[in-house]
Amino acid sequence: MTEMTYLDAISDGLREEMRRDETVFCLGQDIGAFGGAFKVTDGFAEEFGCDRVLDAPLAENAIIGAATGAAIEGMRPVCEMQFSDFIACGFDQLVNVAAKMHYRQGVAVPMVVRLPSGGGFSGGPFHSQNPEAWFMQSPGLKILAPATANDAKGLLVSAIRDPNPVCFLEHKGLYRHVRDEVPEGEHIVAIGEARVARPGEEMTVIAYGSAVHLALQAATELGEDIEVLDLRTLCPLDTEAILTSARRTGKVLVAHEATQSCGVGAEVAALIAAEAFEDLDAPVRRLTAADVPIPFSPPLEQAVLPQLDDMKEACRELLAY
Amino acid sequence: MSSSHTETESAAVPVTMPQMGISVAEGTILEWRKQVGEEVAADETICDVTTDKVDVEIPAPAGGVVTKILVEAGDTVSVGTVLAELNGERHGTDAPRPAGPVVDLVPPPTGSAGGRSPRSTPPAADTPELDRSSFYSPVVRRVAAEHGVDLERVSGSGVGGRVRKADLAAYLKELESGAAEARPSRPLHTESPYQPEPETAGANGNGDFDADTSPATERREVMSPIRRQIADHMVASRQTSAHCTTIVEVDFTAVASRRAAQRDAMAQRGVKLTYLAFVAEATVAALAEHPVLNASVRGNEIVYHDEVHLGIAVALDEGLIVPVIRNAERLSVEGLAVAIGDLATRARDRRLHPDEVSGGTFTITNPGQFGAVLATPIINQPQVGILDLEAVVRRPVVVGSGPDEAIAIRPMSYLCMSWDHRALDGAVAARFLGSISTRLEQGGRQ
Numbered sequence A: 001m002t003e004m005t006y007l008d009a010i011s012d013g014l015r016e017e018m019r020r021d022e023t024v025f026c027l028g029q030d031i032g033a034f035g036g037a038f039k040v041t042d043g044f045a046e047e048f049g050c051d052r053v054l055d056a057p058l059a060e061n062a063i064i065g066a067a068t069g070a071a072i073e074g075m076r077p078v079c080e081m082q083f084s085d086f087i088a089c090g091f092d093q094l095v096n097v098a099a100k101m102h103y104r105q106g107v108a109v110p111m112v113v114r115l116p117s118g119g120g121f122s123g124g125p126f127h128s129q130n131p132e133a134w135f136m137q138s139p140g141l142k143i144l145a146p147a148t149a150n151d152a153k154g155l156l157v158s159a160i161r162d163p164n165p166v167c168f169l170e171h172k173g174l175y176r177h178v179r180d181e182v183p184e185g186e187h188i189v190a191i192g193e194a195r196v197a198r199p200g201e202e203m204t205v206i207a208y209g210s211a212v213h214l215a216l217q218a219a220t221e222l223g224e225d226i227e228v229l230d231l232r233t234l235c236p237l238d239t240e241a242i243l244t245s246a247r248r249t250g251k252v253l254v255a256h257e258a259t260q261s262c263g264v265g266a267e268v269a270a271l272i273a274a275e276a277f278e279d280l281d282a283p284v285r286r287l288t289a290a291d292v293p294i295p296f297s298p299p300l301e302q303a304v305l306p307q308l309d310d311m312k313e314a315c316r317e318l319l320a321y
Numbered sequence B: 001m002s003s004s005h006t007e008t009e010s011a012a013v014p015v016t017m018p019q020m021g022i023s024v025a026e027g028t029i030l031e032w033r034k035q036v037g038e039e040v041a042a043d044e045t046i047c048d049v050t051t052d053k054v055d056v057e058i059p060a061p062a063g064g065v066v067t068k069i070l071v072e073a074g075d076t077v078s079v080g081t082v083l084a085e086l087n088g089e090r091h092g093t094d095a096p097r098p099a100g101p102v103v104d105l106v107p108p109p110t111g112s113a114g115g116r117s118p119r120s121t122p123p124a125a126d127t128p129e130l131d132r133s134s135f136y137s138p139v140v141r142r143v144a145a146e147h148g149v150d151l152e153r154v155s156g157s158g159v160g161g162r163v164r165k166a167d168l169a170a171y172l173k174e175l176e177s178g179a180a181e182a183r184p185s186r187p188l189h190t191e192s193p194y195q196p197e198p199e200t201a202g203a204n205g206n207g208d209f210d211a212d213t214s215p216a217t218e219r220r221e222v223m224s225p226i227r228r229q230i231a232d233h234m235v236a237s238r239q240t241s242a243h244c245t246t247i248v249e250v251d252f253t254a255v256a257s258r259r260a261a262q263r264d265a266m267a268q269r270g271v272k273l274t275y276l277a278f279v280a281e282a283t284v285a286a287l288a289e290h291p292v293l294n295a296s297v298r299g300n301e302i303v304y305h306d307e308v309h310l311g312i313a314v315a316l317d318e319g320l321i322v323p324v325i326r327n328a329e330r331l332s333v334e335g336l337a338v339a340i341g342d343l344a345t346r347a348r349d350r351r352l353h354p355d356e357v358s359g360g361t362f363t364i365t366n367p368g369q370f371g372a373v374l375a376t377p378i379i380n381q382p383q384v385g386i387l388d389l390e391a392v393v394r395r396p397v398v399v400g401s402g403p404d405e406a407i408a409i410r411p412m413s414y415l416c417m418s419w420d421h422r423a424l425d426g427a428v429a430a431r432f433l434g435s436i437s438t439r440l441e442q443g444g445r446q
Helices: A006-020 A044-048 A060-072 A084-098 A101-105 A132-136 A149-161 A210-222 A239-249 A264-275 A298-304 A308-320 B138-147 B165-176 B179-185 B225-240 B253-268 B275-289 B333-348 B426-441
Strands: A002-005 A024-028 A053-055 A076-080 A112-117 A142-144 A166-171 A179-182 A195-198 A203-207 A226-230 A233-235 A252-259 A285-289 B008-016 B026-032 B045-050 B055-059 B064-069 B076-078 B082-091 B243-251 B295-298 B301-304 B310-312 B314-316 B319-321 B362-365 B385-389 B393-399 B406-420
Touching (some): A006 A024, A006 A149, A006 A166, A006 A179, A024 A060, A044 A053, A060 A076, A060 A084, A076 A149, A084 A112, A084 A132, A132 A142, A132 A166, A132 A233, A132 A264, A142 A149, A149 A166, A149 A179, A195 A210, A203 A210, A203 A239, A210 A226, A210 A252, A226 A239, A239 A252, A252 A264, A285 A308, B008 B064, B045 B082, B138 B165, B225 B319, B243 B426, B253 B275, B253 B426, B275 B310, B275 B362, B275 B426, B310 B333, B385 B426
Parallel strands (some): A024 A076, A076 A112, A112 A166, A142 A166, A203 A252, B310 B362
Antiparallel strands (some): A195 A226, B026 B045, B026 B076, B314 B319, B385 B406, B393 B406
């Protein structure tokens, strides 16, 4: 085991898969000589050559389209969106072509789209979004959102080896701030399995990505017996883990940094209402960003995105219910 | 979002204890300027509140008539507590609700519409007037049905008296042990045969010690908030830090001459140049050399602060207050003198902003003006050191060395520093004090 950052864990997983399997290649904007906007592919062009670390033009539709074609032909492309916000430009190729290829023609599309997402750094409305819910409504895609370095590496390896198109959400705020023990060499975290990040009995916070860390900190600071369930995979959801925890504690807060309406939290809340109604001791609640664009201004951004105090307050309310 | 609605409401508007600075947790009502039935305009002062640090006027959040006063003058309540209610018209456009992070408030079972943001809606737990004792959640109904429990008999500890899953579980457990059924037949009270020994020590169990005086010759006063805050802080500090005090003697001759040379020029600029300013200057410079003294202990970590926020203890009639000079490392001796004078004046007038009395990284206290020569101060948490400047007194000392050795009259003082033995050891404390004393004996930090 080696302690490394979330960012280094992603690089590590990607590098190992490229060494292991020569059908794996990367494409994206400025990922070659420059090493990527966030330096995930730093040194990759030197090690693997420009044929496997392709600098793409400013055309996300072309990146996703080319990757889809390569995947159909048996390659395993890993696309980098410079910011997850820009996936909107590649949306059609992803949701209409890549996602539906297996359903229409029985053809596997083993590709990964890496999506640096999330706010908290005054990036404004075009560089701070959490677009996972856009893909939740597009059957045929798998969606991963790791919160730890360990999961970032293990899930990326699983994503690359998966025969389906996978959206891999990497929270930019976690890149250099989260650091934990990651196994060296082959490390696989199964897709579709949530993780109990902190066991507890009084209530459950179901979260993913950056919200996991808010929940853990809130639980620690409040000193209450709060369980934190890290979803890790958003599609397919680990319904068993969600329901097991909800049934045990009877009180659930679903938290994420993405906006609220029709988000992951809505799906989880609906699942619990349908399947665990008779075990609920309180209404299922959500803590999310407000349904507004992300502001540049730091105080406004803090007001829009869930903060530690919001998490603590939401937990306190639910505990007191 | 519903928070963007602009609507006119005629409803009870709560007046709450505001957050006054980041470190303030509670406030005491000094006086109600408006009584029940009186009209108040939006933003007009409705009451005065004192915290342990400052006095604040609380503006009415809306115009209207005061319908309820929920906290009487003299009472201390925590931030966020509803103090009073107005029956006023609040226009959505005048008082927009903040737009969220959205906490999805599912409508309470007997309550109003949900979907509002957390900062604008009092949480369900804050509306005790809503009786929820007969609302039962799905899990409570199911478990009660399974065990044939009459829920009327279960007392609820949840919001509005609601029976929680935990309440029902406790009731069932009690039922299982037979206690709930057996209790009514038991005698209500049985005198214990055990007679406790009379208390020998003075402690009454609350940490208080009763003096052996008769009530007729004593007078009791409830501690003021500031007195109580000081008491709590001092005891907590003693229990937290491993206090140790180191003392050095300093010859102020050089400082005295530098002060004499600059005093008139400074006075013309309205600056009162004190010994304290020179000590502050030397301390700030010494802190840069010994960063472990500009630090805090958090758990098993030592947190080093890059900036020096220098607390200056000011004695007021009602108690000690420690305003903080932010970024003292950027100030000259003149700047420090100005800052000290300004903070001391405003502290005496109780015009400090709450954030000006928190966030210090090191503290200097200066009770020497009353003639004391030695003290062992208590550390101002979470800092690791407090420096005490005592009276500068002219006394005979040995100066020079070898054949030039002589006894001279010099302005001398003791610098006493209490430090936290968890963070550092005596050698570091001594070196730090030595650094301050050397600088002062050379007349400043040149």
